[in-house]
Amino acid sequence: MAMTLTIERVMAFMGLDVLVARDEGLFAAEGLDLRIVALPSEEFRSAAEGSPAKPITNQGKLQARGEAQMFQA
Amino acid sequence: MAASSVGARQVGRRATIVCGALVVAPESPVFTPQELAHQRVALDYGNGTAYAGLQMLEGAMPREAVTTCAAATSPAERFAGLMRGEFAATVLQEPWITVAEKAGCRLVATTFFHGTWVATREVSPAAYAALLRAITKAVHRINADKRRYVSYFLRDWAGHPEVDALTPDDFNLGRIQVKEPGPIPEHEARWAWDWMASWGLIDGTFDIAAQIDRRLERDAHELAAAGRET
Numbered sequence: 001m002a003m004t005l006t007i008e009r010v011m012a013f014m015g016l017d018v019l020v021a022r023d024e025g026l027f028a029a030e031g032l033d034l035r036i037v038a039l040p041s042e043e044f045r046s047a048a049e050g051s052p053a054k055p056i057t058n059q060g061k062l063q064a065r066g067e068a069q070m071f072q073a
Numbered sequence: 074m075a076a077s078s079v080g081a082r083q084v085g086r087r088a089t090i091v092c093g094a095l096v097v098a099p100e101s102p103v104f105t106p107q108e109l110a111h112q113r114v115a116l117d118y119g120n121g122t123a124y125a126g127l128q129m130l131e132g133a134m135p136r137e138a139v140t141t142c143a144a145a146t147s148p149a150e151r152f153a154g155l156m157r158g159e160f161a162a163t164v165l166q167e168p169w170i171t172v173a174e175k176a177g178c179r180l181v182a183t184t185f186f187h188g189t190w191v192a193t194r195e196v197s198p199a200a201y202a203a204l205l206r207a208i209t210k211a212v213h214r215i216n217a218d219k220r221r222y223v224s225y226f227l228r229d230w231a232g233h234p235e236v237d238a239l240t241p242d243d244f245n246l247g248r249i250q251v252k253e254p255g256p257i258p259e260h261e262a263r264w265a266w267d268w269m270a271s272w273g274l275i276d277g278t279f280d281i282a283a284q285i286d287r288r289l290e291r292d293a294h295e296l297a298a299a300g301r302e303t
Binding site for chain 2: 004030034045060
């Protein structure tokens, strides 16, 4: 039975390896069902709303509410 | 990163190393990072590109001369703001560095940063090891033919005319770096914490156990290595 892992969305600039591994079937070959989930656009907040002391980041939001198990920081 | 409410901690370095470039507009009188002293540099606070920006600036001027303003998370919006003259400089990542160069912008500094994976307690060493093995194979494929894979940078921003106009040959492959994922060296984690604290970006003292799940990190990397040997 395949293992399942859900991660937050990555983009090429910080997760090219993940996207290539997904598209070329490398996770499946390792018995891993890797699922990539994205934050709904209406929940996305821009860093422009933040300040150095109170920054806005969208990383980890899905993990914090139990919808992803891993994300990139 | 601060401790997570769901017990998430860092569990290793990721494979893709990000290039961040400090960019000025084509008509800017600025040619060196030093010339950005007391000039507004737009940063997406809370993201790696913003920290990279601070590091590029502080290496060129006293900290009190570093002047920043909040910028959008989207590099497309930061690039557009730069071209409209809303600030003196910003930090971009690919493919927007290449877009900026093609538009005549100048890179006055570049740097690289290496982020981490964060995982909850639910992640098993076996699942994380499988992820690491797959990623390691991807790293080898990318390094064998980087040009083949730059299309991923275009795909992320399809529909943006500036990106759609790029071809794979436009990219500087030296800015695309991947390496096999590995554990986080403690001295690097400690330095990063202390550096962020020095800027007032986080509070408290560094606690390795709160920051890194060494058990999961070790077990998964050992399993991944064993799997590669068989």
